[in-house]
Amino acid sequence: MAIENPQPERVNYLNKEYGIGSWLLTTDHKRIALLYLISITFFFFIGGFFALLIRLELLTPAGDLVQADTYNKLFTMHGQVMVFFFLIPSIPAVLGNFLVPMMVGAKDLAFPRINLLSWYIYVIGGILMLHCMATGGVDTGWTFYTPFSTAFSNTKVIEAGLAIFVAGFSSILTGLNFIVTIHRMRAPGMTWSRLPLFIWAHYATSIIQILGTPVIAITLVLVVAERSLHLGIFDPKLGGDPLLFQHLFWFYSHPAVYIMILPSMGVVTEIIACFSRKRIFGYSFVALSSIAIAVFGFLVWAHHMFVAGISVYAALVFSLLSYAVAVPSAVKVFNWTATLYKGSIHYDAPMLYAFGFLGLFTIGGLTGLFLAALGVNMHVHDTYFVIAHFHYIMVGGAVMGYLGGMHFWWPKISGRLYPEGWARLAALIVFIGFNLTFFPQFILGYVGMPRRYYQYPAEFQVLNVLSTAGATILGVGYLLPMIYFLWSMRYGKPAPDNPWNAAGLEWKTASPPPTFNFDQEPVVTWEAYNYEELDAPHREEVPVAG
Amino acid sequence: MSEHSSSSLVTYVGIWAALIFGTILTYFAARIDLGPFNAAVALTIATTKTLLVALFFMHLKGASEKLLKLVVISTVFFLLILLALSMADYGTRAWS
């Protein structure tokens, strides 16, 4: 039976207006965040479906489930959908859109209509991609390397390129909106050093979105032009250099991985502070490390090209720079750890995801350093070692941060509490499933299994079977939150304004918030993460788990 | 925050004249053999013209905040990174 709120329901952004028109024409950043939530979840399942087929094929050494060409399409579309239509938008477009205005104390983003436009652009890109997949798909790998993509592939390269080109503009507009909002819309008293680190992380992410995305946009234009007109820009037979494509592609696509991880780091910072009841250790270091990651992230792209034919001197430079980019990430890990030290730790579901993030991101990041070493790279490039490395960061890091954030802010977003017991179980299942899926892949890559192959020597089968088993468990772990979040919207306990007694302006307004976020414009006179003050009246009470 | 930044009409016409002069200079400098410096001269004049347009026509000079200048400088910096680090590859391939 639905649990009704015993109090008469306050007007909030969800019930202020009803009807599909009020959602499709909304300029409320919170509603747009939910529109994005539905769209990216949809694409997550599409990308996940392709992953399922990949892992099913890899259960056996022979290529017996699908044909080789089909397998090429599967891993290509898995990558394209997950990167461009799930990971890149995920946290910024859902949690960022919802929270950035509230965290700075504003009524909305700087450009609400551009925000809505960005969602429509995303949807158009998504429809183009769906059509592309439904009418034959692409088989070039998500990396579109030339001259295969421009001169030899018989698949729908142009349509996929256009779909991603369009989706890129959604990303650009989101970043633009965030930067202007953070600069111009902060409430009185909200100085830069009082901003939540979630904001700093999204600010850094937005810088990357602004500067990087246009480069892949023009690269895709060149690919489409080359493929249509055989211009020779990337074709060695016509005097072109295929590596030029790779330089231009990776100039965006490497910083893109920081678009995917920085917001997640912002989420984890908020969660760790709240569930350790402590101010983040080294606030300025964490804030500046986000900016440093954004800047350094643009300096390392050719580490994806060490074996592609770049000069060895360039390779040396990029290898050195790749070691440098790890430093700000390591700074964050140290600061999170130092925050936990002597904190009052609570093991609610968001914190479980944060712990998972800490361990898995560290492993993923360290294996990135292995890959940045030229000698090791020669050996493991284009093997499952690389795949394991980036999935540890993208899935073990970014997706866990996303899920942790969805749990942490779910009461604020929906006005309902999710069932804590199920949530902790799901977090555990995700963690176990994830490690079972991807740890064997480190070993597989190290002993030589190449990526993008649908058949492999029989001695690799055990590891592949373990990986597929893990993927199934991981899938269950992902389904559970979907089910109980939906369940909670009707049957969940109504949430108080601040169920976690967390710091941050978003917790000072109702759950769910009113359309203009605050009844009165906030005036900030306190520092960020003022957990000592927040906990002072409650020090005698035992903190209650959800 | 920037106020209504605007220069006087005389300034605008003066900048316009400088831009026209720069164009003429570029055109005729290209017809003289300066050896390897032809491209450098052309790009220097182009950059000077760009600075004039950005500072005076786009009111960057009058902006009371450093923020807009920071946006411009950062963008140019990353564009130069793209060009320079790509050239680090192409320029050194012949060395091996």
Next chain:
Amino acid sequence: MHSQAAAVHPEVHNPALLHHFAEPQQQRDAASLGMWIFLATEVMFFGGLFCAYLIYRIKYFGDFAAASQTLNAALGAANTVVLICSSLTVVLAVWAAQHARRTMLLVSLVLTIILGFAFLGIKADEYKEKFELHHVPGASFQFQKSIPGHPDQMANPQHAQIYFALYFIMTGLHALHMIVGIGIFTWLLYSAWRGRFTPEYNTPMEIGGLYWHFVDIIWIYLFPLLYLIDLHK
């Protein structure tokens, strides 16, 4: 950060002020910053093309010089002058809006649009000539010319095709931005004619102007890079 103006005088309400801003200055600053950031994305968008151009020009300098010299540098220079004049008319239009000079505003906007069309007209003429000479990349591409300064050496047609591919993509993309700019200024002209701009509110003029100047800046670089390679030979 903004002042407490709205909190102190809630009844002061400029009709152009959007609800989520506290005061007009904040809205204006947000619009300005937003446009500058958008222009930053445009710089990086064209930047990828400049990168490709830089690499191939160094690699195939002689062939690029040969191809470049089939362009009409005088027309290119004329187009540069056209755009510089249009930037002046734009800046005059913005000034006129800020100083409530209606006639000057409308005349400047009209002149800007005319100059924009003049640019496109000259460009179309150049493209037509390229088409007639079979210099458009694709199936019917032909190129026979010697490398400037080396009359005994013929330029490589494939490398020349790369030059023309970049020429058409770069100037074509630029022309597309010009067309959008003309569209924007047509809308600004209509709004100005309707009396929408006052000294207190002329933000669309300012940020439209920023866009136009950016398009001018791109051409300021395209002209010497594409038209003026080794002209002394």
